[in-house]
Amino acid sequence: MVQCLEGVKHLLSAVVNCCDSEIYKQPGGLENPEALARETVFSVSEIEALYELFKKISSAVIDDGLINKEEFQLALFKTNKKESLFADRVFDLFDKKHNGLLDFDEFARALSVFHPNAPIDDKIDFSFQLYDLKQQGFIERQEVKQMVVATLAESGMNLSDDVIESIIDKTFEEADTKHDGKIDKEEWRNLVMRHQSLLKNMTLQYLKDITTTFPSFVFHSQVDDT
């Protein structure tokens, strides 16, 4: 009987300690900012400030402590009417658990990549996955064209098919060093190291100032951050 109880106790403690991410599912509570700070580029106060942003976004449509796709779109575009091939792709990359919802853990870890101090390798990885629309481990010419056309359409810009084709030709000439019609991770990395401006959208300067733009965290702070 005693052994049975011990077993149950071990089982329960294993479940409780399972993974840090379980802790954030409790609405209204940021239980362990230190753990997240350790595993991301953010400081503890940045995590707390980020949590304020998360609460705002996640309560926009359904107040459940989670961000669904509609709330994500609303936060990005101020309207849930705009469908963006890319906002979808970004959401999917944030949504590591693939359950259509972002909890704070997923939100913070993904945004960490966009911090100015994040390692460039993380930005290279994320951007590669972003553009690899069909998730085949390489970027195809057809995917590139699809993204270029969608981008131009979104911005109201107008280019003839010939011009678009020639731009893509030149891009592949430079990037596709193995000449197999696809851009793999290594070729992507080489291209980006030569043209670092291609990673411009992988850095959000705002993340460095986040503690000043979300000062309300000061009143909830559990940590004396010196």
Add this chain to the structure above:
Amino acid sequence: MQDSSFLNAFDIISHFSGFDLSGLFSNNGIHIISEMYISAEYPRKIIEKIEEVAKEEGMKVTKKEKGIRLLGNFLVMVEINRLTEELVMVEVKRRGLGRDIWKEKFKPQLSALIYQSERQVRR
């Protein structure tokens, strides 16, 4: 001009699309409006036109390596990059309070310089 100094397909995709997450922060007064145009004009001519309007509006003008910076009640940054032999990409980023001077004064003046392709894109 060397081919590799032209914008490539990923420049288009990364600079100008909904990959820009800065929208997440724009409720807090940090709201940057970003617009892009394509032109078959020489960059020099585009900058001259912008400068002309800026001076009329009493804005402070600073020339930059690839563009121009204007300061009035709105801060406007214009950067021009070559896309092909014939075409350039004009990127305008602005933020400010009150009257959107770019929209009201500059855009109408520049509309003649914007490239309109006649042929449809094959998808």
